Amino acid sequence: MSLPEIKGYCPGALRPMPSGDGLVVRIRPFGGRLQRAQADGIATLSAAHGNGMIDLSSRANIQLRGVSEHSYGPLMEGLGHMALLDETAKAEARRNILVTPFWQTGDETEHLSAKLTAALTHENAPDIPKKFGFAVDTGTVPVLHTASADIRLERDAGGSLILAADGLDVAKPVTVDTIIPEAMALAGWFMATRGTHNRMAALIAGTTARPTGFFVPRQSQHYAPAPGYTPFGAMVGLAFGQFTVATLSALAKQGGLRMTPWRMLLVEGARELPEIEGLITDPEDPLLRVIACTGAPGCAQGFAETRPVARALAPRLGRSQMLHVSGCAKGCAHPGAAELTVTATPTGFDLIKGGRASDTPTTKNLTFQDIQKAI
Ligand code: SF4
Missing domain, CATH: 3.30.413.10 (Sulfite Reductase Hemoprotein, domain 1)
Structure with missing residues (x-):
């Protein structure tokens, strides 16, 4: 595989970014989750084709560092083999989705994040700005308010689905069938209204323009992320969001991994973890x-x-x-x-x-x- 044209912005896997230690290759795990085999495979690929250091970004993506032009092709083949690549760089750039780590297999959060992925990677999806993002925050209570997102899928205090625009404290009532088309319509409204604004909160703060049908109060966020055991698995911290291939392959033995924007990973289903070097497990650290x-x-x-x-x-x-x-x-x-x-x-x-x-x-x-x- 030949090296694609490299732009100096918005790194992805299909559009890597040059840095002081080689190319940065950013992987966006589908649904905010890595299967055990994918996590283990990324560790192997980082050791073989990168410098062995891996970052968890504030957008809950995985970055491999120290990739050379020579090693980029084999790395991409390996990622493609594990179904970790989008079909086009455009689809990859639009698929900017955060997912609450607190979901169960087969629930609405998993279903909605898959449907949103399909909508955003469709060729007719709105051509949103590069940092414009979505949060699927449809657990019982919102946990992603402090993370960067422009369009948020949430629940109101009664548990019903709502669609929120970042910067507005009221939301639109929706159903499981209408929330994704409504989210795409809201992205379309933003594009038609934004002027020079690239983010939803800046548009809301800078103009009187408002989308219609938004009147349901949103819940406040009281969740403070911390390492520890949850009903969904074990949350572990990573100093500076960075870890080694050894830490990642040890974690992959314990379960699937859910990404978070908090420099923490959730190890699915883990009720206890062995000592693994490089993890922060003390919430007071x-x-x-x-x-x-x-x-x-x-x-x-x-x-x-x-x-x-x-x-x-x-x-x-x-x-x-x-x-x-x-x-x-x-x-x-x-x-x-x-x-x-x-x-x-x-x-x-x-x-x-x-x-x-x-x-x-x-x-x-x-x-x-x-x-x-x-x-
Ligand atoms: S803030 Fe840090 S990562 Fe960003 S450009 Fe400066 S040195 Fe580089």
Whole structure:
């Protein structure tokens, strides 16, 4: 297989993105789930064709890093063999779907995520912007409100299905038969109304335009993700959302894996897990409250390594403090504000309290030792 034309945005498997450590190949597991054999196969492919490091992204996708132009073809053949590829790059880019990890085989959530996948990969689907996404959040209560999505499939307080536009606190009543066509119609409304806006919440905040038929109050989210056992399996954390092939193949022995946007995986049906290196199982572990991007040298734009800095600083955090370490002012891993942000610059580190990676620093040009004293 020859290497496709590489664009510098929106990486996928069919459209990889060049990075400081080779190509980034992003796999979007169908239905937000990997079967055991698929998880094990991805570990094998990462070891053979990547650098053995795997990321779980904030959009609940799996990224293989360190793929060379030479190894890209065999990797794609392997992914295709495991039914992990879309038919076209366009279909892959549109299939931007988060799924609550809390579902049972054969229930409405599984059914709706399959139907939404079919609708979005159909050739007549709306040509939505690259970061525009969907959340199938149809468990008893919503759990994905803090994750990025523009059109949300949820339930109201009485358990009935509703369709929500991100940024609106009322939703449209729908049925299991109408919710997918209504979701496509809402995407079409967005495209017809958006002007220069690329995201639903920005459109709602920036204009008085509203879709019709939205009047049912949405439920608030009170769910706080944490490692531990759930009725659906074991939730485990991954520092910085990164893990090794050894961790992934050990997890694959325990069950199918459900992706989440919280740097956590749900191991289906697991009631107890053996010791597996690289997992966070203690809900009090401060690494759960530290976010760090790839940084240098994996990202060519990074001015410093981020994850060793983040690991060293984690034990110094207070019980509820959150820290973001960013390799540059772009702040890819956490676009929002954090209690503490450390941004690498050409001249050291900046410390920003209560702001984003690009905000005016509280203190500038610090060494690592200075940062340790300041936190
Ligand atoms: S924040 Fe900067 S260094 Fe970190 S991944 Fe993004 S571009 Fe790279």
